[in-house]
Amino acid sequence: MMKRLTYLAILSFLVLGCKETEITPQKSPDLLLSEHLTFGNPSNATTDVNNANNYLIEKPQYSLSYSKDRGTPNWVSWHITKDWLGSAPRQDDFREDTSLPTGWYRVNEDSYRGSGFDRGHNTPSADRTKTVADNSATFLMINMIPQAPNNNQQTWARLEDYTRNLVQDGDEVYVIMGSYGVGGIGSSGTRNSLDNGRVTVPSQIWKVIVILPEGNDDVSRVTNSTRVIAVNTPNINTISSSWGTYRTTVDAIEAATSYDLLSQLTDQIEAVLEAKTDNGPTQ
Template sequence: MRNRLYFVLAAFLVLAGCKETEVTPEQPVYTPVSEHVALGNPSNATAEVSDFNNFLMVKPQYVLSYSRDRGTPNWVSWHLSSTWTGSAPRQDDFRADMALPADWYRVSASSYTGSGFDRGHNIPSADRTRTMEDNSATFLMTNMIPQAPNNNRNTWANLEDYTRDLIDDGMEAYVIMGSYGIGGVGSNGAVNTIDNGRVTVPKNIWKVIVVLPEGDNDINRISTSTRVIAVNTPNVNSIDSDWGTYRTSVDAIEQATGYDLLSALPDEIENSLESKVDTGPTR
């Protein structure tokens, strides 16, 4: 009987030793197509022509998702640091983006004329002053939205200036800007579309700014204490010039747009940062 027990025990040990080790599959690693989308591709945009309302366009200076039917970007994403700024003058060469598929309507420099809305940059001209080529790239019409003049020239300009002040103070930032909805109020009143219906006027304009001390290995330096500024403004001319009035959470912007922002971050850090509303200085 004792020998039989020894035999059974030995057989059990042999079988246990031969059992394959279970390996937990690793989560897929996000590999950005550009430094400008290091925090993720918010809408999973692709460069497939069939993805005509979520068409990925990768430029040296920024990355965007474009909507053919709206005639505007869904979102534009870029990295801002001292390496992107310099003394290149503003080019003001608004023009159609010839990188769009040949059979798509291309919004032109004159498409906004007389509309009561500005050609509102997503990535600002002043964020790309390293070279004239970099600055010129910001004037492609795929970077523009119909923006209420006071929104563009006051509220949004103040936020853009504040962001560059942070860069001057030794910080760097990852910025995502977008718009959604239909219908804004420009200098000529409320409008849903311009350019004979070919360009949609957005109802809201938003931006998310992740701020870091300048350095290397940026994504791994982002923590639950990293400053994230999220702003969502109505696209109206009667807007308050203080952008701090319109601060919100990333979660709220995601709920309004259906996008997944900051998706390249570890879940714990992403969830923490996206739930907060910034209370830092505004000037």
């Protein structure tokens, strides 16, 4: 009888031990949303190298969909809170991203040189100043588009400054920026491509900004009255310096790009917010 009890005790221990060490199946990385994709993956980009023109790249500082054929991101998404802002200096270390798949052309720091177009950041340098490494990551060429100088240095710079001021005043923001079309007008005239055709010059540059007071569970805190700014500018040098001139709806950007922006919101709230044109302050 004693042997039987001992055997049962050992068997019970083994069964319980097995349960404690079971491995829970993990979701595919493509199904896990990073901080920067809190409101969704607009084009359902994936890390499949065969999906070369909608290739998902996730950095600690931002997430993006990359187009191998265009040599630019389709869109870049990032989150800004005070935690991302600090005193790290601007690195200006424009460079190729060596992590791109083998065999892909790597746009480099010289690809835009002499073209009449800026190496225009999507995620701005000044949005990532907590550490030198964070700031340096914004200078990877996968984060750049050929941008008309006045568009970059005036119109977009003012919108970027305004966005950071919101954060400094107690908000947090989610930003999605992208570009589409072919052909822009830089300081030296019209160009459709750069670097022997390896980099496409976009005709339009857009941005969507979701603004929330600092807090947690961000998607659940969005309501019908949450402020969402949508802007779409032509990529030209003769452009108004006032970004407010180019406000539009998220719906209009979706119609132009076929993306599904803010897809993590409930259908009702998404429909309301995406149909609005922002009329709030611009400075």
